[in-house]
Amino acid sequence: NAGVMQNPRHLVRRRGQEARLRCSPMKGHSHVYWYRQLPEEGLKFMVYLQKENIIDESGMPKERFSAEFPKEGPSILRIQQVVRGDSAAYFCASSPRAGVWINEQYFGPGTRLTVT
Amino acid sequence: AQTVTQSQPEMSVQEAETVTLSCTYDTSENNYYLFWYKQPPSRQMILVIRQEAYKQQNATENRFSVNFQKAAKSFSLKISDSQLGDTAMYFCAFMKPLSNYQLIWGAGTKLIIKP
Numbered sequence: 192n193a194g195v196m197q198n199p200r201h202l203v204r205r206r207g208q209e210a211r212l213r214c215s216p217m218k219g220h221s222h223v224y225w226y227r228q229l230p231e232e233g234l235k236f237m238v239y240l241q242k243e244n245i246i247d248e249s250g251m252p253k254e255r256f257s258a259e260f261p262k263e264g265p266s267i268l269r270i271q272q273v274v275r276g277d278s279a280a281y282f283c284a285s286s287p288r289a290g291v292w293i294n295e296q297y298f299g300p301g302t303r304l305t306v307t
Numbered sequence: 308a309q310t311v312t313q314s315q316p317e318m319s320v321q322e323a324e325t326v327t328l329s330c331t332y333d334t335s336e337n338n339y340y341l342f343w344y345k346q347p348p349s350r351q352m353i354l355v356i357r358q359e360a361y362k363q364q365n366a367t368e369n370r371f372s373v374n375f376q377k378a379a380k381s382f383s384l385k386i387s388d389s390q391l392g393d394t395a396m397y398f399c400a401f402m403k404p405l406s407n408y409q410l411i412w413g414a415g416t417k418l419i420i421k422p
Contacts, residue, residue, distance in 0.1 A: 296410060298352035
């Protein structure tokens with residue numbers, strides 16, 4: 192059973208370009224979370240999605256950032272017009288159907304975005 | 308709002324020693340979940356151990372165990388017989404049920420195991 196997959200692992204963009212980060216959840220998982228980790232800091236929640244729905248985007252900047260999780264295919268985190276402050280590691284996590292007992296989030300290896 | 312505090316930015320111990328990483332949290336909730344995650348140099352985030360707040364018994368996974376003190380809002384991680392492969396960043400995280408299950412993270416403790 193393959194784990195959570197993220198690609199690319201490393202992404203370099205110039206200021207003003209667009210960054211697209213992809214996340215394929217574990218098989219059977221329909222919940223996806225995106226987190227951002229700035230250097231020397233812990234993770235910060237960005238957005239929580241289920242298939243075709245954004246459930247909670249309270250941690251996502253209002254401008255330039257968007258996320259989707261289509262019926263088919265991976266979840267995409269999109270950052271438009273990147274700035275140097277967007278440089279960070281972006282982690283995706285997936286979990287099985289939410290329930291009282293099942294609450295583990297399985298993390299992908301992350302995408303390290305560098306904005307030059 | 309919930310917060311998670313890890314007061315030890317960095318620790319180092321000799322191989323085979325026991326080490327304890329501290330974590331405190333602040334919440335008004337009665338039911339919640341606590342986690343320890345390990346992030347080695349590969350940057351992969353790996354679940355080490357979890358604890359449900361309603362359980363009084365401390366969770367244990369092989370060499371890893373927790374000391375959960377609910378009244379004190381403390382959740383420390385003990386690593387016994389430490390190994391070189393335990394070298395990593397360790398993050399404590401809090402989750403409140405029915406809150407879309409988002410994790411709230413501490414800033415992490417860098418653990419170095421010396422040969």
